[in-house]
Amino acid sequence: MAEERPGAWFGFGFCGFGQALGSGRERRVLSPEPLRAPGAGLDVYRVSASWSYTAFVSRGGRLELAGAAGGAAGGCRDAWASEALLVLLRAGPGPETGAELQAWAPGSELRGEPLWVHTVEAGAEGDDGPGGKPQAGPLPLLPCARAYVSPRPPFYRPLAPGLRARRLELGAEHALLLDEAGQVFSWGGGRHGQLGHGTLEAELEPRPLEALQGLPMAEVAAGGWHSVSVSETGDVYIWGWNESGQLALPTRSLAEDGKTVAGEAAGLHEGGPDVKSTAGREDGAPTPFIAVQPFPALLDLPRGSEAVKASCGSRHTAVVTRTGELYTWGWGKYGQLGHKDTSSWDRPCRVEYFVEKQLQVRAVSCGPWNTYAYAVEQEKS
Amino acid sequence: MAEDINRDPLAGTGALWEALLALLPRTKEELKLDLSEKVERSVVMLLQEATELFYGGRRSECLQTSEAVLDYSWEKLNTGPWQDVDKDWRRVYAFGCLLKAACLCEASEDATTVAAALKICDMGLLMGAAILGDILIKVAAILQTHLLSRKRPAQGPTQEQPSTKKARNEHVSIPDMKSERTVPRLHCPSLQYFRKHFLVPERPVILEGVADHWPCMKKWSLEYIQEVAGCRTVPVEVGSRYTDEEWSQTLMTVNEFISKYIVDEPRDVGYLAQHQLFDQIPELKQDISIPDYCCLGDGEEDEITINAWFGPQGTVSPLHQDPQQNLLVQVIGRKYIRLYSPQESEALYPHDTHLLHNTSQVGVRGTQCDMADSPPPHPVSGDQNSILENPFPWGCSLGGCAVEG
Numbered sequence: 028m029a030e031e032r033p034g035a036w037f038g039f040g041f042c043g044f045g046q047a048l049g050s051g052r053e054r055r056v057l058s059p060e061p062l063r064a065p066g067a068g069l070d071v072y073r074v075s076a077s078w079s080y081t082a083f084v085s086r087g088g089r090l091e092l093a094g095a096a097g098g099a100a101g102g103c104r105d106a107w108a109s110e111a112l113l114v115l116l117r118a119g120p121g122p123e124t125g126a127e128l129q130a131w132a133p134g135s136e137l138r139g140e141p142l143w144v145h146t147v148e149a150g151a152e153g154d155d156g157p158g159g160k161p162q163a164g165p166l167p168l169l170p171c172a173r174a175y176v177s178p179r180p181p182f183y184r185p186l187a188p189g190l191r192a193r194r195l196e197l198g199a200e201h202a203l204l205l206d207e208a209g210q211v212f213s214w215g216g217g218r219h220g221q222l223g224h225g226t227l228e229a230e231l232e233p234r235p236l237e238a239l240q241g242l243p244m245a246e247v248a249a250g251g252w253h254s255v256s257v258s259e260t261g262d263v264y265i266w267g268w269n270e271s272g273q274l275a276l277p278t279r280s281l282a283e284d285g286k287t288v289a290g291e292a293a294g295l296h297e298g299g300p301d302v303k304s305t306a307g308r309e310d311g312a313p314t315p316f317i318a319v320q321p322f323p324a325l326l327d328l329p330r331g332s333e334a335v336k337a338s339c340g341s342r343h344t345a346v347v348t349r350t351g352e353l354y355t356w357g358w359g360k361y362g363q364l365g366h367k368d369t370s371s372w373d374r375p376c377r378v379e380y381f382v383e384k385q386l387q388v389r390a391v392s393c394g395p396w397n398t399y400a401y402a403v404e405q406e407k408s
Numbered sequence: 409m410a411e412d413i414n415r416d417p418l419a420g421t422g423a424l425w426e427a428l429l430a431l432l433p434r435t436k437e438e439l440k441l442d443l444s445e446k447v448e449r450s451v452v453m454l455l456q457e458a459t460e461l462f463y464g465g466r467r468s469e470c471l472q473t474s475e476a477v478l479d480y481s482w483e484k485l486n487t488g489p490w491q492d493v494d495k496d497w498r499r500v501y502a503f504g505c506l507l508k509a510a511c512l513c514e515a516s517e518d519a520t521t522v523a524a525a526l527k528i529c530d531m532g533l534l535m536g537a538a539i540l541g542d543i544l545i546k547v548a549a550i551l552q553t554h555l556l557s558r559k560r561p562a563q564g565p566t567q568e569q570p571s572t573k574k575a576r577n578e579h580v581s582i583p584d585m586k587s588e589r590t591v592p593r594l595h596c597p598s599l600q601y602f603r604k605h606f607l608v609p610e611r612p613v614i615l616e617g618v619a620d621h622w623p624c625m626k627k628w629s630l631e632y633i634q635e636v637a638g639c640r641t642v643p644v645e646v647g648s649r650y651t652d653e654e655w656s657q658t659l660m661t662v663n664e665f666i667s668k669y670i671v672d673e674p675r676d677v678g679y680l681a682q683h684q685l686f687d688q689i690p691e692l693k694q695d696i697s698i699p700d701y702c703c704l705g706d707g708e709e710d711e712i713t714i715n716a717w718f719g720p721q722g723t724v725s726p727l728h729q730d731p732q733q734n735l736l737v738q739v740i741g742r743k744y745i746r747l748y749s750p751q752e753s754e755a756l757y758p759h760d761t762h763l764l765h766n767t768s769q770v771g772v773r774g775t776q777c778d779m780a781d782s783p784p785p786h787p788v789s790g791d792q793n794s795i796l797e798n799p800f801p802w803g804c805s806l807g808g809c810a811v812e813g
Contacts, residue, residue, distance in 0.1 A: 043476050044450065054472055078480065079450035095450045110448045134449055199487045216488060251483060341483055360479070395483075 040397025076394025209243030261333025272373025351387025417465025502536025
């Protein structure tokens with residue numbers, strides 16, 4: 028993210044614990060607001076948000092926490108926040124020693140001792156990104172890419188030797204892995220179709236998604252019970268639970284509130300067995316609601332936009348396009364979609380705030396019920 | 409809303425609110441959450457904050473906070489298989505429901521609000537776990553009484569009172585049954601006889617005369633059920649069989665269920681199936697008993713679960729194997745039941761069933777089986793008053809012939 032233009036982080040959604048989202052006076056922020064302290068004033072490059080607190084890591088290695096967990100620390104290269112554990116990647120004590128993985132209880136304020144410590148071997152780091160910034164394949168994947176961190180025991184989980192992991196994301200019950208060749212793997216619980224193998228079965232070991240084989244992926248993101256992957260050519264594939272429209276497919280709950288656009292082709296190309304052929308529109312015929320999509324569906328973003336980044340909350344999805352727009356959809360009750368209200372959406376909706384302010388979004392990071400976006404000023408032409 | 413600083417923060421108007429207050433602990437210190445470490449610290453903080461707001465009379469803030477507690481615990485209830493969900497998360501959910509329902513009733517006592525509060529109590533009973541001495545049951549009873557005592561206005565366009573309409577009771581053809589393979593019928597056998605000849609050798613039997621004097625046999629009718637439980641929210645299965653693609657589960661009030669799926673030529677099949685209705689609505693539990701034969705089973709007495717099935721004619725439960733020994737009591741209507749013995753199970757093959765459902769609290773119904781080259785089943789037609797004993801591991805397929813209770 029080496030940018031010449033100044034950029035800043037914005038946040039919206041649930042802040043019931045005081046998580047530095049803009050004004051944060053109410054329990055939720057419905058439209059993007061610039062971060063307030065401690066997020067503001069830091070040159071933040073990593074935001075990791077759990078439900079009740081958020082961790083900010085600056086390029087200078089400073090970590091700040093906001094919300095139900097407080098505290099600050101230096102020498103941090105990466106952080107990963109969960110309700111059970113705060114995991115930090117910190118520089119080792121000396122130049123030869125590798126980085127140290129530390130797990131802290133969120134309530135500890137980073138005082139005292141971590142719950143456990145694991146040394147990551149020196150020199151076994153991922154490729155540095157442009158500008159020499161460490162791209163230690165963000166947590167929960169460890170820099171060595173041989174293992175990852177879990178919020179539940181066992182906390183340190185090795186990956187099979189054959190896997191060359193580039194990126195790993197954890198949902199409530201499942202895990203997604205993107206390897207060096209752009210292949211997506213998934214494992215864990217599958218009762219909501221979040222594994223993408225076409226069934227509701229659990230998988231104990233990483234299993235490649237056959238439906239995506241041959242399509243090199245650039246990004247994966249895991250929500251509570253849904254999964255997203257973005258191809259190198261900017262296509263979005265999405266699967267899992269759609270109870271709030273987080274797959275951008277028509278969902279019954281929103282139709283009952285009158286908010287779905289069921290009947291329009293919401294961009295669903297790959298019909299799975301759950302796409303009910305009893306199609307319907309306002310003529311009274313039943314509508315093809317989709318509760319669960321058990322293998323990947325291709326999603327068309329409006330205006331033919333190409334996606335470059337994706338992130339998911341528990342029940343919502345956010346995607347950044349090549350032209351710097353941010354689209355969000357899914358559960359919106361806490362303002363996490365940033366559309367100035369609390370509606371949920373079962374189709375992609377652009378966050379107009381950034382367009383109005385002439386900002387280009389470059390990165391997005393979702394907490395369970397909120398969204399953080401990094402944006403730069405638009406080039407003046 | 410300006411509040412007089414000398415005014416008791418919990419003072420409200422109306423008899424309903426007084427009745428609710430009387431059920432709740434008097435102060436926030438007396439409201440013991442009693443949650444284990446499994447529940448994350450942040451959630452406990454939020455729940456404590458909600459109770460403080462409640463006892464401080466800050467109702468709208470309490471509502472917001474309770475809502476967040478509900479939403480978060482709902483996510484926990486939906487993580488992993490239902491039977492693995494920690495009971496304390498369900499209790500958190502129940503606390504959220506309690507506070508939310510109470511806050512709603514403090515604001516208003518009109519029928520719409522009270523019905524909404526009752527629905528929330530029911531969600532707490534369906535998805536939550538017991539808190540504060542089963543307080544949600546007591547709250548629900550008060551709310552239901554309050555709704556009944558007023559002249560009930562239409563609760564919505566789909567909820568008209570169907571009290572004068574009777575259920576269909578047409579003659580339906582009963583499948584032919586060869587007498588040598590039908591299940592034997594006995595009148596009130598002794599416990600020892602039952603145990604020796606049926607329970608231990610795992611043979612099915614129909615017991616007659618055992619439930620004759622249960623109040624439900626005389627009292628239960630559509631009108632009675634609606635009066636006692638009409639406004640309560642229950643889970644309903646929609647679709648002919650739960651192995652069908654079109655099958656789904658949803659929640660609705662008993663009134664809605666009856667008007668939509670029992671009376672008046674329903675378009676779809678709706679079935680209130682395998683639901684622990686009597687735990688949710690104790691008034692109905694008083695109309696039934698637990699047969700003495702149940703104490704002969706393995707396991708403790710408090711492991712006995714009582715489920716209810718309530719549906720129109722034409723409901724089908726596909727062939728399955730129940731994980732427990734059970735007694736089936738037919739209160740209203742008739743059921744056609746086919747049983748397959750364990751020796752015949754080689755001709756039956758189980759298949760994977762995965763229930764696509766939006767509510768998480770319904771567990772898998774035993775192991776479903778298909779029939780290959782149908783070995784002759786052991787048919788039994790259960791009439792009113794008869795009890796069928798179905799030993800595990802006999803396979804069982806049920807078809808409802810008429811309105812059942």
